[in-house]
Amino acid sequence: MKNNIKLRNIGNSDLRVSPVGLGCWQFSRGKGVIGNYWGSLDEPEIKEIIKTSILGGINWFDTAEAYGWGASEQTLAKILVELNTSPKDVITATKWMPVFRTAGSLMKTIHKRLEALKPFPIDLYQIHQPYSLSSISAQMEQLAQLMDQGKIRYAGVSNFSAKSMRIAHKELKKHGYSLVANQVKYHLLYRNIEKNDILETARELGITIIAFSPLAQGILSGKYHRNPELLNKISRMRKYIGGFKIKELEKSKAIIDLLQKLSEKYQATPAQMALNWLIHIAGDSVVAIPGAELYESVQRGVVDAFQYSTPATDHSIAMYEVVDYIYLSPVRQSTDFHYYTINRDAFNELPDDLKRMVKELCFMRIFK
Numbered sequence: 001m002k003n004n005i006k007l008r009n010i011g012n013s014d015l016r017v018s019p020v021g022l023g024c025w026q027f028s029r030g031k032g033v034i035g036n037y038w039g040s041l042d043e044p045e046i047k048e049i050i051k052t053s054i055l056g057g058i059n060w061f062d063t064a065e066a067y068g069w070g071a072s073e074q075t076l077a078k079i080l081v082e083l084n085t086s087p088k089d090v091i092t093a094t095k096w097m098p099v100f101r102t103a104g105s106l107m108k109t110i111h112k113r114l115e116a117l118k119p120f121p122i123d124l125y126q127i128h129q130p131y132s133l134s135s136i137s138a139q140m141e142q143l144a145q146l147m148d149q150g151k152i153r154y155a156g157v158s159n160f161s162a163k164s165m166r167i168a169h170k171e172l173k174k175h176g177y178s179l180v181a182n183q184v185k186y187h188l189l190y191r192n193i194e195k196n197d198i199l200e201t202a203r204e205l206g207i208t209i210i211a212f213s214p215l216a217q218g219i220l221s222g223k224y225h226r227n228p229e230l231l232n233k234i235s236r237m238r239k240y241i242g243g244f245k246i247k248e249l250e251k252s253k254a255i256i257d258l259l260q261k262l263s264e265k266y267q268a269t270p271a272q273m274a275l276n277w278l279i280h281i282a283g284d285s286v287v288a289i290p291g292a293e294l295y296e297s298v299q300r301g302v303v304d305a306f307q308y309s310t311p312a313t314d315h316s317i318a319m320y321e322v323v324d325y326i327y328l329s330p331v332r333q334s335t336d337f338h339y340y341t342i343n344r345d346a347f348n349e350l351p352d353d354l355k356r357m358v359k360e361l362c363f364m365r366i367f368k
């Protein structure tokens with residue numbers, strides 16, 4: 001394993017993770033509706049992904065009950081064992097699916113999660129969605145009991161709003177615990193958490209944001225813009241939900257072109273640029289969990305991940321600042337993606353070297 005990667009704590013826990021972890025939804029083995037979103041990978045392919053991830057310095061894995069109803073957890077654990085990985089070497093996060101269930105199911109089903117991940121512990125147990133038949137308070141009470149009993153180590157949530165996250169944190173505090181993470185969608189083309197208080201609240205409370213779909217489900221790699229025939233290979237569900245429709249790809253073209261240009265300049269890949277931006281945009285508050293599917297993208301994805309995990313160099317900081325200015329600028333509040341406009345005042349405030357970079361890299365209209 002690479003040992004030059006600066007690890008980060010998840011919230012106030014002692015879980016020390018690489019800034020990039022591996023998302024394991026893709027290991028659902030084609031089981032269940034949610035699992036069918038991706039193609040079904042076989043064990044040797046999954047083994048290759050996990051092995052390369054570990055060798056590259058990734059030290060944690062995010063899975064869920066709903067990813068093939070245990071199939072992802074079981075496959076992850078089995079392969080980690082086959083790779084002679086000890087539970088002390090990696091961190092495993094999983095999730096409980098609350099939909100149509102009451103909080104009591106957290107306690108009733110925990111043995112299944114532990115069995116599926118055996119011999120790996122549940123380092124982080126997350127409530128997958130904010131939709132349960134029980135209150136947040138009741139769910140947090142159950143998570144606290146699971147921590148009291150040593151069945152899970154830390155508690156997190158996923159897809160929670162700023163308000164719900166605050167309530168969950170407060171409820172856990174009553175039992176002497178803290179909420180350590182909120183796992184939400186966050187990537188260059190979807191920056192809602194910067195506008196809806198989630199990021200700000202997480203930073204205030206010391207809760208880590210775990211960014212899911214950090215590559216916009218593959219769009220930020222640029223390969224679907226470069227080679228639209230690849231769209232025929234992805235599932236209908238992914239095409240429909242994931243922003244792969246031609247009209248949506250047209251909207252994201254400007255940012256993909258920019259990533260491409262930046263990646264040529266810095267000898268990286270667009271995916272690398274996108275992840276690098278994500279794990280540095282809010283200090284240590286955001287970590288990312290890209291998933292990997294096809295063998296070619298596995299290689300590229302994981303090799304990229306080594307590099308995002310290294311501390312940002314000055315020029316990489318400049319790069320994401322530039323992307324940030326171009327993308328965000330004054331249209332932060334807009335629901336449209338006007339990321340190729342930049343406000344004249346914002347531009348004038350940039351230091352000279354960034355101004356030069358914007359001009360140099362910006363093949364698009366600079367001023368709004």
Ligand SMILES: NC(=O)c1ccc[n+]([C@@H]2O[C@H](COP(=O)([O-])OP(=O)(O)OC[C@H]3O[C@@H](n4cnc5c(N)ncnc54)[C@H](OP(=O)(O)O)[C@@H]3O)[C@@H](O)[C@H]2O)c1
Nearest residue numbers: 023024025212213214215216217218221290291293297301
């Ligand atoms: N909590 C939640 O509600 C929630 C929701 C979604 C995801 N998640 C978690 O987040 C993880 C990641 O999210 P995600 O899988 O939705 O999206 P993602 O990580 O943005 O995209 C993953 C896909 O992008 C492509 N890709 C990855 N690296 C690449 C590279 N270097 N070059 C080119 N293509 C590359 C691969 O697909 P192709 O090769 O087919 O293009 C891969 O399957 C999941 O595995 C899961 O653990 C959680």
